Amino acid sequence: MKKRTKTSLFAALTVLLLGCSMGQAPDNRPAKLPALKPGEVVATFAGGCFWATEEAFDRLKGVNEVVSGYAGSDYPSPTYADVSTDQTDHAESVQVYYDPKQISYGQLLTAFFAAHDPTTLNKQGPDVGKHYRSMAFYRTESEHRQLVNAIQKLDKSGQFKDPVVTEVVPFKAFYPAEGYHQNYCKAHPWQLYIQTVSMPKIHHMEKAMDGQLKAE
Numbered sequence: 001m002k003k004r005t006k007t008s009l010f011a012a013l014t015v016l017l018l019g020c021s022m023g024q025a026p027d028n029r030p031a032k033l034p035a036l037k038p039g040e041v042v043a044t045f046a047g048g049c050f051w052a053t054e055e056a057f058d059r060l061k062g063v064n065e066v067v068s069g070y071a072g073s074d075y076p077s078p079t080y081a082d083v084s085t086d087q088t089d090h091a092e093s094v095q096v097y098y099d100p101k102q103i104s105y106g107q108l109l110t111a112f113f114a115a116h117d118p119t120t121l122n123k124q125g126p127d128v129g130k131h132y133r134s135m136a137f138y139r140t141e142s143e144h145r146q147l148v149n150a151i152q153k154l155d156k157s158g159q160f161k162d163p164v165v166t167e168v169v170p171f172k173a174f175y176p177a178e179g180y181h182q183n184y185c186k187a188h189p190w191q192l193y194i195q196t197v198s199m200p201k202i203h204h205m206e207k208a209m210d211g212q213l214k215a216e
Helices: 006-022 050-058 080-084 105-114 141-157 192-208
Strands: 041-047 063-071 091-098 134-138 167-170 174-176
Touching: 041 050, 041 105, 050 063, 050 091, 050 105, 050 192, 091 134, 091 174, 105 141, 105 192, 134 141, 141 167
Parallel strands: 134 167
Antiparallel strands: 041 091, 041 134, 063 091, 063 174
16 A cells, blocks of 8 residues: 555544544444344445445335445455545445345435435545545346446436446455444534535435335
8 A cells, every 4th residue: 555645644633533522532443244134135335425325324224234334445454544545445335234125225226326426436525535436336146237227227317417437346345444433423413514415415315215214
């Protein structure tokens, strides 16, 4: 990996400030992945900052758990500071654990494409960098076909003025992010970034998934 840039220093400062705001040192230990339940299926997506993506998926019926982390690169065991340099080739991602009897992979795709702008390359709103790129990781050929078909339909629909640039790649590895990143929206609902950047994306997903949301 190349020498860290100013971006990594900013990431480190963010961690420090988060710790100060919570009155304690942030939990920098990687989160633990949950054990797969009988009949449960896993899907992995990257749609910009994982705080909003995690919260969006977590609001869907049939989704049991969502973990924020990093995917899209062979670089092992990355940290937030590593990924923020844009040198490891990871994207901020989420791993979704869901019950296919309650929600289908196709419905997850609808939520995914509604929760971010899949037409902006290496950028989501004010967040710029390759680690914010749009990616979908497939585990089966069926998922691959559904992803390709979903993107083709979006491009033909005219829903977006620009073509979808989401990378569709086979799943290789997912590295859980640090503990303080998990359930971040729920833990910091009044933070300015959450209110102005994360929540609009979440609300847009909710409109697209009306009828498939968990009861509040």
